[in-house]
Amino acid sequence: MDTQDLTLHLSDTTHEGRHFHVMPIEGKEDVLQVTVSGAEEMPVYLTADEAQILCFTYLFDEGEVIPERLPTLLDNMLRLSVPMPLSALGKIEQHYVVHGALATSATYREIAQELTTLADNAIDLLEIFEDFLK
Amino acid sequence: MKSVFKKMLTAMRGGVNELGESVVDNQANRIFEQEIRDAENELQQARQELAALMAENTSLARQIKNTEDEIARREDDARKALAASKEDLAREVAERIVEAERQRSELTATRTKLQGKVDSMRERMQKSEKQLAEYKRELQVVKTNERVLRTTAQIDTNIGSNQSSLTSAKTTLARIRERQQRLEDKQHASVQLEKELTGADLDERLKAAGIDQESDAVEGVMARLKASRSESAS
Numbered sequence: 001m002d003t004q005d006l007t008l009h010l011s012d013t014t015h016e017g018r019h020f021h022v023m024p025i026e027g028k029e030d031v032l033q034v035t036v037s038g039a040e041e042m043p044v045y046l047t048a049d050e051a052q053i054l055c056f057t058y059l060f061d062e063g064e065v066i067p068e069r070l071p072t073l074l075d076n077m078l079r080l081s082v083p084m085p086l087s088a089l090g091k092i093e094q095h096y097v098v099h100g101a102l103a104t105s106a107t108y109r110e111i112a113q114e115l116t117t118l119a120d121n122a123i124d125l126l127e128i129f130e131d132f133l134k
Numbered sequence: 135m136k137s138v139f140k141k142m143l144t145a146m147r148g149g150v151n152e153l154g155e156s157v158v159d160n161q162a163n164r165i166f167e168q169e170i171r172d173a174e175n176e177l178q179q180a181r182q183e184l185a186a187l188m189a190e191n192t193s194l195a196r197q198i199k200n201t202e203d204e205i206a207r208r209e210d211d212a213r214k215a216l217a218a219s220k221e222d223l224a225r226e227v228a229e230r231i232v233e234a235e236r237q238r239s240e241l242t243a244t245r246t247k248l249q250g251k252v253d254s255m256r257e258r259m260q261k262s263e264k265q266l267a268e269y270k271r272e273l274q275v276v277k278t279n280e281r282v283l284r285t286t287a288q289i290d291t292n293i294g295s296n297q298s299s300l301t302s303a304k305t306t307l308a309r310i311r312e313r314q315q316r317l318e319d320k321q322h323a324s325v326q327l328e329k330e331l332t333g334a335d336l337d338e339r340l341k342a343a344g345i346d347q348e349s350d351a352v353e354g355v356m357a358r359l360k361a362s363r364s365e366s367a368s
Binding site: 025026027028029031033040041042045047049051052054056059060061064092093095123126127129130133134 | 146274277278281282283284285286288289291292293302303304306307309310313
């Protein structure tokens, strides 16, 4: 997966009426920040290696969770993770994230679908879990 | 795999899973990758050896079959010689049979040994194939974990604190709501504009003021009808 090609393609395409704003994140790793129209507040980060394309969006940090509500929140997150389309809930260091992985053979269309779904899911999740946050 | 998961979790919980302190450093990963490649090469070689052994086995089976055919043929010959009362000839044939039988048992012994070799080699290969797949899976997990950590570190450094990845979820939610409100306002405004452009808005206001053009028109027609009726009646 060539992220430059992907950048050009995504910038130039719409998927189900949504368009994408792609910004490479400077550094050693190939990382793209993708903002999906209609869900601009929840940028999706995309990184690829020889085995898979990994996409994720930050939801909230552990410090933002009301401590006594954490067990219920985690239980809810696990339960939602299974039926949620094309994404799963997870944690990277102190960040809770919603993420999805694609095979490197994924088509541009599939990637666009994944990005859109992730961004939309992220907004819904944030709204659902608002009560658990400080 | 269990041990890798365990190591990773311990490192994560202990907070040592920071950049530069990852569970297995890059150098170790490269060594591991090289080991996997070596193992794959060895496996490939073993596969070729196994193929050669299996070919040898097939050839032995053919030789055994030939010997058995010869024994059967010679026994037939011997029986015929005996029937013709040619005992000397029959004895000579019997000697051939003994020789062929000796050959057969030698070949069979070799084949049994070879079969054992093939079986154990196959078993060893299956084991190492399984082990190799396991190593590959472990390596993938470790590499993905590191990639994720490096990626998030890179994002944190580049995005800084002025963007959503590091702003609080509550602030983000407020922004989401603002956008949703803006969208709603916009939709409302466009509906309003549409009404104004088509005159639907004016009609609505006239109706609200008790002035309904349509019912006025009906009343007008009714009055006209009534008037013409009274005219024709007079």
